[in-house]
Amino acid sequence: MVMEAKATIESSESKRWVIGITGASGAVYGVTLCRQLxxxxxxxxxxxxxxxxxxLKEELGWDAAHRLDCLNNAFEFAVAxxxxTYHPLNDIGASIASGSFRCEGMVVMPCSMxxxxxxxxxxxTNLLTxxxxxxxxxxRPLLLVPRETPLHAIHLENMLKLSRLGVRLIPAMxxxxxxxxxxxxxxxxxxxxVMDSMGIQHNIYKRWGQPNE
Known part of the structure; x- marks a missing residue:
């Protein structure tokens, strides 16, 4: 019974991903990723x-004054x-702020400079960072999807630094x-x-060499 309970917990933990959405254009990327997950x-x-x-307000028409309503409407009441799980940005005591929180990794999509x-x-400085x-x-895996153009030297130096630390950078290209x-x-x-880099099977886009259906 103990072994079964442990296996159940580990299985649940392997299904968790932290997803961050920042102020870069392309909020629909993060929303779509959450829907696919x-x-x-x-x-x-x-x-x-x-x-x-x-x-989210400017590009998708979300009402930031009613955040939980927006999330439940967008994700078919998944939060409710x-x-x-939705974590307010300033809740620095949230579970995901601790290394003891078990998860597969984190994706920031889109990621502002x-x-x-x-x-x-x-x-x-906040829960996301x-x-x-x-x-x-x-x-643990950290995947960032930067969305900015053109890029200057500071942007490139920051990305190079993170790449050398093992962060997967997947520009929105x-x-x-x-x-x-x-x-x-x-x-x-x-x-x-992004899901390819997360190791998640899917068929949401046509791959190179895949025949037309």
Whole structure:
């Protein structure tokens, strides 16, 4: 019985991913990733910066004054039903702020240059950057999806520093060999590339050499 309980706990922990959404353009990327994780049976732990909420409002029409309502509407009541956990940005005592919280890793999608710089500097000024710092210190996967152009030397130096620390950098650079017909196709490609790096099986974009259906 003890062994069965332990196995159940470990299985549950392997289904957790921390997902961060920051103030870079492309909030739909993070939202779509969360939807795909939920559909695949994972439990996302979501944290959104204040600037991230501003972008969600500007790009997706979310009402930042009613955050839980927005999340439940976007994710089919996953928060209310306990299939997703939302952590307020300033809740520095949240579970994901501790190295004792077991999870598979963390994805920040999209990742602003400001958040990327804070992570590179080890500046745990809010729950998102603290969670990223936890991933680094615990040796867990940390994937960042920067969305900025053009890039200057500080941006590039910060990304090089993080890459040398083992962080996976997946810039929001969609491909066109798969013949995208809509914004949704472009978003699906980027989310699929991230899920590839997360080690999660999916079929949400057409791969190179895959025949047309």
């Amino acid at each position: 939920l559909a695949a049976g994972f439990h996302p732990h979501l944290v959104i910066t204040d600037a991230g909420w501003r972008v 039903e306990g299939r997703m 400001g958040s990327l710089a804070a992570i590179a500097a080890g500046a745990s 603290r969670s990223a710092d936890v991933m680094l210190k615990e040796g 969609p491909a066109f060999y798969n013949g995208p017909q809509s914004i949704e196709d472009i978003v699906s490609f980027m989310v699929g590339k």
